[in-house]
Amino acid sequence: MTENRNLPTSTVYGPVQSWRVGKSLGIDLLYVNSICSFRCVYCQLGKINDHTLGRKIYAPTKKVIADLKASLWQEADVITFSGNGEPTLAANLGEVIQQIKAFTGKPIVVLTNATTLNNPAVRNDLQGADKIFCKLDAATDRTLQLIDRPVAGITIRSIVEGIKTLRKEYAGHLAIQTMLLPVNENEAIALAALLNEIRPDEVQLNTPSRPVPREWIFESRGNHEASFDNAAKLRMPTQEKLAEIEQQLRQLTGLEIITKRS
Numbered sequence: 001m002t003e004n005r006n007l008p009t010s011t012v013y014g015p016v017q018s019w020r021v022g023k024s025l026g027i028d029l030l031y032v033n034s035i036c037s038f039r040c041v042y043c044q045l046g047k048i049n050d051h052t053l054g055r056k057i058y059a060p061t062k063k064v065i066a067d068l069k070a071s072l073w074q075e076a077d078v079i080t081f082s083g084n085g086e087p088t089l090a091a092n093l094g095e096v097i098q099q100i101k102a103f104t105g106k107p108i109v110v111l112t113n114a115t116t117l118n119n120p121a122v123r124n125d126l127q128g129a130d131k132i133f134c135k136l137d138a139a140t141d142r143t144l145q146l147i148d149r150p151v152a153g154i155t156i157r158s159i160v161e162g163i164k165t166l167r168k169e170y171a172g173h174l175a176i177q178t179m180l181l182p183v184n185e186n187e188a189i190a191l192a193a194l195l196n197e198i199r200p201d202e203v204q205l206n207t208p209s210r211p212v213p214r215e216w217i218f219e220s221r222g223n224h225e226a227s228f229d230n231a232a233k234l235r236m237p238t239q240e241k242l243a244e245i246e247q248q249l250r251q252l253t254g255l256e257i258i259t260k261r262s
C-alpha cells in the first residue's frame with residue numbers, strides 16, 4: 001500500500017500547464033484529505049477517503065491567502081480551484097475566491113463535479129468565478145454509477161437541474177467537461193440531449209490518459225505529472241471513436257466542442 005509520507009503543507013500548488021487554461025496556479029481548499037461526493041474510476045488522486053456531500057471549512061481563509069502570497073502566483077495566467085477533491089465542499093470557497101481575485105486580479109476558474117449546485121449557497125459562492133467547468137461524464141444513472149460512483153441520492157437529473165439553475169444565475173463562462181471511457185462512448189445521443197438542455201458555452205472532451213493510483217496520492221492534485229507505483233491504466237476509446245463522438249455532439253448541439261488528444 002502506498003503511503004502519503006509527506007502530506008502537503010500548502011494549499012497552493014503550481015503553476016502547472018493546463019490544456020484548457022494555460023499556466024494555472026492551483027488552490028486546494030481540501031488539502032487535509034481526499035474529499036469528494038464522487039469516486040470516479042479515473043480519479044487521478046487515487047482513492048477518495050472522505051466520500052461526502054457535506055460542506056465545511058478545511059483550510060482557514062487566512063492560511064490560503066498566506067500560502068498564495070508565498071507562491072509564484074505572478075507567473076500564472078489563471079487561478080484554478082480544484083485540488084484534493086470537490087472544491088465546492090469547502091464552505092469558505094466564496095470568501096477565498098473574492099479575496100484572491102482582489103489580491104491578484106487574475107481570472108478565477110473553478111472545476112466542479114456539479115453535485116452541489118442545487119445548493120443556493122454554493123451557487124452564490126461561484127458568482128465570483130470567471131469560468132466554471134462542470135463535470136458531466138454520464139447521460140444515464142447507470143453510467144453515473146459505473147463511472148462517477150456518487151454519494152447516495154445524486155442522480156443525473158439532480159446534476160443536470162443544478163447546472164441549469166447555475167446557468168440561469170451565472171453570467172460567466174460555463175463549460176461542460178466529459179471524460180470518455182468505453183462504458184459511455186455510445187451515449188452521445190443522450191448526452192447531446194442533456195447538453196441541449198444546459199446550453200453551455202463549451203464542451204470539453206477528455207480521456208483518462210494517466211494511470212490511476214490505488215491509494216490517495218496528494219501529489220496528483222491539479223495537473224501534476226506525478227509518478228507513483230501501484231497504478232492502474234484505464235482503457236480509452238479509440239481515436240476514431242473520439243472523432244466520431246466529437247462530430248456527433250457538434251451536429252446534434254451546434255455547441256463548441258473541444259477534445260484533448262493524448
Ligand code: SF4
Binds near residue numbers: 038042043044084
Ligand atoms: S475526478 Fe474529481 S470528481 Fe471525480 S472523484 Fe476525483 S476529485 Fe472527485
